[in-house]
Amino acid sequence: MRAHHVFVAVLLSGCASQTTPDSPYNRGVHAYQSKNYSEAAAQWTTAGEAGDISAKNNLAFLMFNGLGVEKQQEKALTLWQSAAMRGHAESQWHLGDAYEKGQAVEMDQAVAYAWYRCAIASAEVHLKGAADATEEQIAADARKSIISLTDRLTQAELQRGQQLATEFIGKYAVGVP
Numbered sequence: 001m002r003a004h005h006v007f008v009a010v011l012l013s014g015c016a017s018q019t020t021p022d023s024p025y026n027r028g029v030h031a032y033q034s035k036n037y038s039e040a041a042a043q044w045t046t047a048g049e050a051g052d053i054s055a056k057n058n059l060a061f062l063m064f065n066g067l068g069v070e071k072q073q074e075k076a077l078t079l080w081q082s083a084a085m086r087g088h089a090e091s092q093w094h095l096g097d098a099y100e101k102g103q104a105v106e107m108d109q110a111v112a113y114a115w116y117r118c119a120i121a122s123a124e125v126h127l128k129g130a131a132d133a134t135e136e137q138i139a140a141d142a143r144k145s146i147i148s149l150t151d152r153l154t155q156a157e158l159q160r161g162q163q164l165a166t167e168f169i170g171k172y173a174v175g176v177p
Contacts (some may be wrong), residue, residue, distance in 0.1 A: 023047065024043045024044070024046040024047040024050070024052075024055070025043070025044065025047040025052050025054065025055045027039075027043040028040045028041075028042075028043030028044040028047060028055065028058065031043060032058070036068070037062055037067040037068025037069070038068035038069065039068070040058070040062060040067075040068060041059060041062045041063075041067075041068045041069045043055075044056070044058050044059040044062070045059055048079075053083050053086055053088050053091075054088070054090075056079045056082065056083050056091075057079070057080065057083050057088055057090050057091045057094070059079060060075075060076040060077075060079035060080045060083075060091070060094070061076070061094070063075055063076040063079070064076035064077075064094075064098075064103075064104070073098075073103060073104035074104050076104070077095070077098060077104050077105060079091075080094045080095050080098075081095060084115070084118070084172060085171070085172050086172075086174075087122050087125070087172055087173060087174040088122070089119045089120075089122035089123040089126065089135060089138045089139070089142075090119070090134075090138050092115050092116075092118045092119035092122055092142075092168075092172065093115070093116065093119040093138055093141060093142050093145070095115040096111075096112045096113070096114075096115030096116040096118075096119060096142065096145060097112070097145065098112075099111045099112035099115060100112035100145070100149055109149060109152065109153055109157050109161070110153070110157045110158075110160040110161035110164060111161070111164060112145075112149060112161075113146060113149055113150070113153065113157075113158070113161030113162075113164070113165060114161050114162075114164035114165040114167070114168045115168065116142045116143075116145045116146045116149070117142075117146065117161075117162075117165035117168070117169065118165060118168040118169050118172055118173055119138060119139070119142040120139050120142045120143060120146075121169045121173035122172065122173045122174070123135040123136070123138045123139035123142070124139060124173075125173055125174065127139075
């Protein structure tokens with residue numbers, strides 16, 4: 001349910017305001033809100049092919065959960081990883097969640113910790129100079145995920161997670177072009 005919460009926050013946020021009201025991204029938002037997931041997937045596929053990173057993130061969510069499309073978790077992870085490496089905070093958070101739960105990837109708590117920390121850092125980069133409810137929510141959810149996860153980490157996992165987080169933040173906590 002956590003993933004759905006963040007996803008809806010992005011759909012209702014300013015991410016769509018970067019496009020025209022009748023853009024494929026926004027048509028996907030409206031289709032999703034109407035629970036027409038197959039139409040949302042079609043619209044976000046079009047927007048994603050045009051380079052819209054948020055559309056790719058949203059399409060990955062549909063694929064990961066089998067909403068309106070065949071469940072394709074590995075392909076969804078590939079989309080999230082591509083977006084995460086471009087500084088997309090929500091995709092980074094989704095990757096952390098997948099690694100924490102071992103969904104479509106081998107469970108790795110240290111990698112989950114690192115992606116959560118990177119999501120926070122990326123959201124904070126986006127928040128500099130402007131309030132953004134979506135990025136604030138992503139950062140808040142990633143912080144909750146870290147708090148929950150940290151209690152279960154061994155000292156070695158925590159150290160590895162911190163090292164990976166430093167690496168991920170250095171490489172991937174940047175603004176989305």
